[in-house]
Amino acid sequence: MTDMRDQFEARIGDYATCERTLQHKDPRLLAWIGTIADSGYIRERSLRGLVENFQSGDENRILLRLADWVPEVRAVAAEWVHAHFCSLPNSALLDNERLLLYLARKHLLAGNPALQLIEGNLVDRLERDGGKDLANFGPEFRKYVFALALSRGSPARTWILDDPEPRVRLLLLEPGLLPPLDADEAMRLRKDPSVRVRRLWLSAEREFDRQDLIELAFDRDRGVRALARLHLERTCGEDGYALYAAAEGDRSHFVADYQRPEDLPRFLEALASKRSAVRVLGLRAICACCPEALRNLDHRALLADVRKVRALALIHLPTVLGLKEIESLRDAIEGARASGPGVFLKLVARKSVWRFLDLVLDQLLEGPPATLVGLVSQTVAGVRTLAPLESGPRESLVRRSRQLAHSELFQLRWIGCEVEFMARTAPEPPA
Numbered sequence: 001m002t003d004m005r006d007q008f009e010a011r012i013g014d015y016a017t018c019e020r021t022l023q024h025k026d027p028r029l030l031a032w033i034g035t036i037a038d039s040g041y042i043r044e045r046s047l048r049g050l051v052e053n054f055q056s057g058d059e060n061r062i063l064l065r066l067a068d069w070v071p072e073v074r075a076v077a078a079e080w081v082h083a084h085f086c087s088l089p090n091s092a093l094l095d096n097e098r099l100l101l102y103l104a105r106k107h108l109l110a111g112n113p114a115l116q117l118i119e120g121n122l123v124d125r126l127e128r129d130g131g132k133d134l135a136n137f138g139p140e141f142r143k144y145v146f147a148l149a150l151s152r153g154s155p156a157r158t159w160i161l162d163d164p165e166p167r168v169r170l171l172l173l174e175p176g177l178l179p180p181l182d183a184d185e186a187m188r189l190r191k192d193p194s195v196r197v198r199r200l201w202l203s204a205e206r207e208f209d210r211q212d213l214i215e216l217a218f219d220r221d222r223g224v225r226a227l228a229r230l231h232l233e234r235t236c237g238e239d240g241y242a243l244y245a246a247a248e249g250d251r252s253h254f255v256a257d258y259q260r261p262e263d264l265p266r267f268l269e270a271l272a273s274k275r276s277a278v279r280v281l282g283l284r285a286i287c288a289c290c291p292e293a294l295r296n297l298d299h300r301a302l303l304a305d306v307r308k309v310r311a312l313a314l315i316h317l318p319t320v321l322g323l324k325e326i327e328s329l330r331d332a333i334e335g336a337r338a339s340g341p342g343v344f345l346k347l348v349a350r351k352s353v354w355r356f357l358d359l360v361l362d363q364l365l366e367g368p369p370a371t372l373v374g375l376v377s378q379t380v381a382g383v384r385t386l387a388p389l390e391s392g393p394r395e396s397l398v399r400r401s402r403q404l405a406h407s408e409l410f411q412l413r414w415i416g417c418e419v420e421f422m423a424r425t426a427p428e429p430p431a
Contacts, residue, residue, distance in 0.1 A: 131159035166194035256285035
């Protein structure tokens with residue numbers, strides 16, 4: 001079977017040509033090729049041949065022809081489905097799960113008795129094994145079968161809630177679900193590990209319990225907290241800011257969501273928390289409403305913190321620090337992660353393209369990695385306005401860029417020509 005599927009050229013070849021070579025040598029492969037021939041007569045004849053001499057794996061070709069545009073071909077496939085589909089092993093369904101999803105989406109098969117039989121059998125299999133075999137299938141197929149089960153009133157909700165894929169669990173939040181969620185189901189969805197599920201639980205049209213909303217107002221996800229505060233204000237008339245301000249411990253630091261400058265002392269306290277999520281909250285608020293306060297923070301500590309804290313620091317520190325201050329942090333920036341050297345160069349480029357070029361030209365002349373060449377090319381191409389350049393650095397840049405212009409690599413030659421032009425045309429510093 002695998003060998004047959006691998007013979008791609010043979011399967012898409014002209015049927016008449018294949019017939020001459022395969023008629024006696026491999027009639028089964030010829031029948032497979034015939035089921036996708038241009039002629040409806042050939043497709044019907046080949047399909048009948050597969051049905052009459054059925055072997056494991058032929059269900060793929062037969063099921064595919066359920067969506068054929070010729071009624072007679074569809075009828076042959078439908079007859080086989082009614083007679084044999086229910087006896088197929090689960091392994092055959094696993095091999096053809098993408099094909100079954102394709103058939104389910106075909107408008108031509110809407111209301112087709114053969115497809116209805118397939119869907120009914122899938123639900124029966126689900127109920128017989130309690131969803132155990134379904135776990136071997138992909139998430140889209142599981143979602144498809146669970147949706148069928150829900151539409152038929154099958155007791156599939158527990159299996160859906162236990163599914164590891166959030167997209168599957170979202171079935172229980174679709175509009176029109178009957179009967180509505182019970183208290184246990186609602187609690188499991190409210191506490192779901194997936195942010196998307198929790199957000200959609202809050203977005204659904206339903207009556208919300210005040211205590212549930214308060215719990216979600218302290219969720220680790222900003223979007224969930226914002227939705228919970230919105231419902232608290234609309235349904236209970238409660239102010240989220242007052243709720244956070246009255247909280248104790250790390251929970252009080254959620255006032256950072258409001259990013260009010262008068263709460264700067266709270267934000268600074270949050271930076272001392274042992275919980276990284278709280279430190280991120282505090283730093284994000286400082287960057288948004290009190291960026292000047294960044295000057296007084298321990299920059300090295302920020303750059304040695306968790307990824308989200310480092311990312312915020314690297315984005316916002318160049319807005320308040322000068323070039324010399326950034327260069328003094330070079331070891332901390334480069335040591336923070338594997339891409340640190342490139343990050344440092346990007347920060348320098350934000351402050352001074354001339355200092356950036358002074359740092360990278362020697363590296364380019366020594367045989368640079370491709371990542372550095374790409375970074376320099378991107379930076380040079382993005383320069384729109386040239387800052388003044390003194391004569392000493394100008395001559396140094398021109399000399400080194402001329403050396404690059406003789407490189408064997410086209411990209412380095414391009415960089416050399418561009419940098420020389422930039423250095424020659426840059427304005428003189430004001431007297």
